[in-house]
Amino acid sequence: MLKKTSLALCLSATTLAMPAFADEEREAIPQLDHVFLIVMENHSAAEVLGNTARAPFINQYAHAANQATQYFAIGHPSLPNYLHIVGGSNFGVAGDPNPKWHDDPGSPGTVVPLTGSGVDLATPAALTGAVGGQDIPAAPYIARTIADQLHEVRKSWKSYQESLPASGADSVDASDGIFSNLSTDINPADLAKLYAVKHNPFVYFESVQRNDEPGHSLRNIVGFDGVNGLYADLRSGHVPNLSLIAPNQCHDMHGLSNAGKLCANDAMLIEMGDLTVKTLVGAIKASPAWKEGKNAIVMVWDENDFSNSPNLVVMIVDTNYGAHGVQSATPYNHHSLLKTMEAGFGLHCLNHACDAGVLVMSDLFARSARR
Numbered sequence: 001m002l003k004k005t006s007l008a009l010c011l012s013a014t015t016l017a018m019p020a021f022a023d024e025e026r027e028a029i030p031q032l033d034h035v036f037l038i039v040m041e042n043h044s045a046a047e048v049l050g051n052t053a054r055a056p057f058i059n060q061y062a063h064a065a066n067q068a069t070q071y072f073a074i075g076h077p078s079l080p081n082y083l084h085i086v087g088g089s090n091f092g093v094a095g096d097p098n099p100k101w102h103d104d105p106g107s108p109g110t111v112v113p114l115t116g117s118g119v120d121l122a123t124p125a126a127l128t129g130a131v132g133g134q135d136i137p138a139a140p141y142i143a144r145t146i147a148d149q150l151h152e153v154r155k156s157w158k159s160y161q162e163s164l165p166a167s168g169a170d171s172v173d174a175s176d177g178i179f180s181n182l183s184t185d186i187n188p189a190d191l192a193k194l195y196a197v198k199h200n201p202f203v204y205f206e207s208v209q210r211n212d213e214p215g216h217s218l219r220n221i222v223g224f225d226g227v228n229g230l231y232a233d234l235r236s237g238h239v240p241n242l243s244l245i246a247p248n249q250c251h252d253m254h255g256l257s258n259a260g261k262l263c264a265n266d267a268m269l270i271e272m273g274d275l276t277v278k279t280l281v282g283a284i285k286a287s288p289a290w291k292e293g294k295n296a297i298v299m300v301w302d303e304n305d306f307s308n309s310p311n312l313v314v315m316i317v318d319t320n321y322g323a324h325g326v327q328s329a330t331p332y333n334h335h336s337l338l339k340t341m342e343a344g345f346g347l348h349c350l351n352h353a354c355d356a357g358v359l360v361m362s363d364l365f366a367r368s369a370r371r
Contacts (some may be wrong), residue, residue: 003010009310015200017216025362028343028362028365029344029360029362030321030344030367032241032294032295032341032345033241033292033293034239034241034242034293034294034296035241035242035243035247035288035293035295035296035344035345036239036243036245036284036298036301037085037242037244037298037302037341038245038277038298038299038300039244039245039301040079040248040252040253040299040302041087041199041249041254041301041302041303041305041316042254042301042302042303042305043253043301043314044305044311044312045069045166045304045312046312047270047305049062051270053318054267054271054274055273057108057366058277059315059333061178061277061281061318062316062324063296063327064324065316065318065325066317066318066328066363066364067317067326067327067364068314068316068317068332068361068364069158070328070329070331070332071300071313071314071331071333072127072310072311072312072313072331072332072333072334073303073313073333073334074090074127074173074304074311074334074335075090075127076213076303076306077096078091078198078199078302078303079097080309081206081302081334082104082199082201083201083301083337084333084334084352085300085337086145086147086201086202086338087141087144087145087201087338087350088335088338088339088349088350088351089120089351089352090120091114091118091141091143091204092118092121092141093121097109097113098111098173099113099209101171101209102208102209104225108170109162111204113204113205113206113209114141114143114204114205115140115205116141116142116143117143118141119139119141120137120140120141120351121138122135122136122137122175123135123136123212127199127311130195133197136235139351142351143206144350145201145208145350146207146338146341146342146347146350147202147208147216147220147242148205148216149342149345149347149348150241150242150287150345150347151216153346153347154308155241155345156242157216157220157242158220158221158222158240158243159221159222159244160198160222160223160224160246160247161221161223161224161228162177162194162195162247162251163175163177163223163248164177164195164221164223164315165180165195166176166220166226168218168222169200169203170211173196173197174191174193174195174197175193176191176192176193176195176199176259179196180195184282190258192256193256194249194250194259195247195248199249199252200246201222202220202221202244208220217370220343229364230243230245231281234286234287235287235290235291237292239289241345242341243343245280247280250263250269251273251276252273253269253272277299281299285297294319294320294321295319295320295321296319296344297318298313298317298333299314299316299317299318300326300336300337301314301315301369305308310362315337317364317365317366321367322336322365322367323363323366323368326363328357328361330359330361330363331359332359332361335352335353335358336353336358336360338352339360340361340362
């Protein structure tokens, strides 16, 4: 599916991956120790905010913490948005295809493990929001994510995926936590795809699929439970610098048709998502890690439900060090989030996060309230 071009191959990795931040952008974001990034699914801001009957915790949290009231997803469906969040590009990927694991010719997936460089797909103006309603044109990219950047500077990352089987992420496209697409003794049509690989962007990259580098491999991807899972890490206080936290498709407000009536009912999906977020935020704040250094919880929806334009979604930032109660009307998008995390970790911007007009979210991550 992914094709390299002569144009992209003429561009060096250094040129694409390491533009400098402006001094004021670096100074606007404090150096962060931990970011807990919770990604929810497929609801517009209007469907969640104000819905105090079904989402009381999220509505309270949006006002008690900090909120971007003009935050836009980039495109549809899920996977391109996750790729934009972690890498600043869709990397030429359209739709929600599965990865071609280890570039195996027999793999049913269609996305060859991303590596090297190429040219991505343009994003139509209707879905760009925070860049003034302009098309995001196709542009050269380097196939890297914030996980690659963190590893290179000896910082750590994990992708916590609810309902991932205990055997791990390798070659798993979908799972209910026990059975998966690798199971040979079930009817595939009966599998409730609670874990979905399209919500786990790091596995699409060759650097992670290669699985040969300690601290930067498929072993960085774990479930919520178990001795190395999210809740165990939080209890111990041994958490990575970046935690991408993806609830399963019944708990992230996405929904499934074969996972019970509650998971197919939108009102109940919102309620289950609210309770899931409440549990996650409580566990993070109870962790010893929350009390050490400068930390942030970021909660964002990957996209709206296709029914509203523009692609306006909820974005909440909660820190353990600075301003609270900020309601920012500054236009931001997924590239702004990536650029902000990179600034906080002392990294360089990647791909479209370096575009003109992409702002760091300095008001939401501020050390103190502005006067």
